[in-house]
Amino acid sequence: MNYVFLGMALLLAAAAGYWVFGRGTPRPAGTWAMGALLGAFALAFASYAPLVEDAVETLVPNVARLLSNSASLAAATAVVAVILQLNLDPSEARRRIRVRLVLLAVAVVGMASLFTYEEMTHRSPRVYAVYLLLYVSYLGFAVVDFMLQAVRQSKSTRRGSVRVGLRMAAAGCVFALIYIAYKTTRLIDLGLGLGLIDSTSECSTLVGRCAFSVTAPALAVLLICLGLTLPAVAYPISQARRRRWEARSFEELGGLWQDLSSAMPHIVLEPADAEDMSADSDFLLQRRVIEISDGILTLRPYRSRNVQEAAEGVFGAGTVRDAAAVEAAVVKAALRSLETGRFADDVAPPSAEAASRKDLRADTEWLLLVADAYTNRVGRVAGDGRPEPVGA
Structure with a gap:
């Protein structure tokens, strides 16, 4: 006792x-x-x-x-x-x-x-x-x-x-x-x-x-x-877990952000020379999400409905992950159209999944799926607007 x-x-x-x-x-x-x-x-x-x-x-x-x-x-x-x-x-x-x-x-x-x-x-x-x-x-x-x-x-x-x-x-x-x-x-x-x-x-x-x-x-x-x-x-x-998630999300969005910022440098809010992820991960992630969202919005005149419909035929549209793959294909094709200066004949509407996200975490989770599909699921978009799955 x-x-x-x-x-x-x-x-x-x-x-x-x-x-x-x-x-x-x-x-x-x-x-x-x-x-x-x-x-x-x-x-x-x-x-x-x-x-x-x-x-x-x-x-x-x-x-x-x-x-x-x-x-x-x-x-x-x-x-x-x-x-x-x-x-x-x-x-x-x-x-x-x-x-x-x-x-x-x-x-x-x-x-x-x-x-x-x-x-x-x-x-x-x-x-x-x-x-x-x-x-x-x-x-x-x-x-x-x-x-x-x-x-x-x-x-x-x-x-x-x-x-x-x-x-x-x-x-x-x-x-x-x-x-x-x-x-x-x-x-x-x-x-x-x-x-x-x-x-x-x-x-x-x-x-x-x-x-x-x-x-x-x-x-x-x-x-x-x-x-x-x-x-x-x-x-x-919980704070330590949140910071780890923010740092990991920041890195995973890097590939999509790099292509968008290279094609449209004006979406970058400020120079990012010495980024201390452990000290300000929330701010850096929020800035990256905003820059990617601004880049996708800037691409709106180049978003082809034909590419969107073709991607739905390839990847489906039954799950959020499928919707993210469709969005990644549309963004990839829109970037190529931006380089050639060719506007879309029939502009594709914004993704319904993106419109349903109401806060930073939800926006980040959606863009993480898009970035993953952009890198790992969507390959080259053919001249007819049909995207080729990675590994196909």
């Missing part, structure tokens, strides 16, 4: 340190609340460890329970503060957080007072029942408050990692409610003197009665922490 709880405490403390000190400036909204959340959970897990519990209780008997319960309430408050700062404007979030901090202070001071009185009265079950009532009431309020806001926010967010993370955190709240239900049952047991739960035995495993008193809150902490940190972890990964 020492390894489990101390290991989790060290992991959460390291995460808290990274969140507060290792994220650079300016820090995003909720940074300090998230650091407080992770730090409070780290303290709670450390207090669960028998080694730490024995050490602190040599100074003050039974104080480990008060420390872990107070840390749990502080973490629950920090969880709510994080979601409030994500969901509300700053002034409203601060107002609501202040109210919850006042409630937290009242709960912790009340618990500490009851703990002191309980120790002075030799652990009176009735006093402990009131202590539990205060603890469970505030914890239940905070858990339900967070769960409702997390579920509501997960339905409206566009980022997949945020949506998954919030739903994971909401699942953690379910385990927290199981723990609260166990504590409520124990509260009723103590208040009525039923003796249903043995409060003298200590937990040495994660099953049995300890499944409710230790395993459930541990799973709740794990899921909530993972859920709230998932977007921060997923964001740099």
Whole structure:
């Protein structure tokens, strides 16, 4: 048990340190609340460890329970503060957080007072029942408050990692409610003197009665922490993947862009001497897509309907990849007509697939298919306008 709880405490403390000190400036909204959340959970897990519990209780008997319960309430408050700062404007979030901090202070001071009185009265079950009532009431309020806001926010967010993370955190709240239900049952047991739960035995495993008193809150902490940190972890990964895709797309569009820019130098927006793909891949890709699109638009008077219809007969028109091959054939023939100065007798309409693309990524994906077909599928266009497939 020492390894489990101390290991989790060290992991959460390291995460808290990274969140507060290792994220650079300016820090995003909720940074300090998230650091407080992770730090409070780290303290709670450390207090669960028998080694730490024995050490602190040599100074003050039974104080480990008060420390872990107070840390749990502080973490629950920090969880709510994080979601409030994500969901509300700053002034409203601060107002609501202040109210919850006042409630937290009242709960912790009340618990500490009851703990002191309980120790002075030799652990009176009735006093402990009131202590539990205060603890469970505030914890239940905070858990339900967070769960409702997390579920509501997960339905409206566009980022997949945020949506998954919030739903994971909401699942953690379910385990927290199981723990609260166990504590409520124990509260009723103590208040009525039923003796249903043995409060003298200590937990040495994660099953049995300890499944409710230790395993459930541990799973709740794990899921909530993972859920709230998932977007921060997923964001740099997604950004790295995006940059790789942009750099690869930039290179794959190179062949088509080279032919278009050689025939129509005016489509190039600015000189591209020292292009640092790792630093500005988004800008460079966007510029290349715009230049290719401008080149295809400039070729419009040279786009032959005969070539388009012949290409449809060769490559088909049933899939997007087929449509891209047809477009590549039309562009290749139009470039040849541009060189000879011969306009098309019957101008081919723009590709319907190209017209349906509404953003940079969609435009890029379409032009990647066209560029691939231009290089690897469409060979020479014959004098009758019929394109020859590569390898035919």
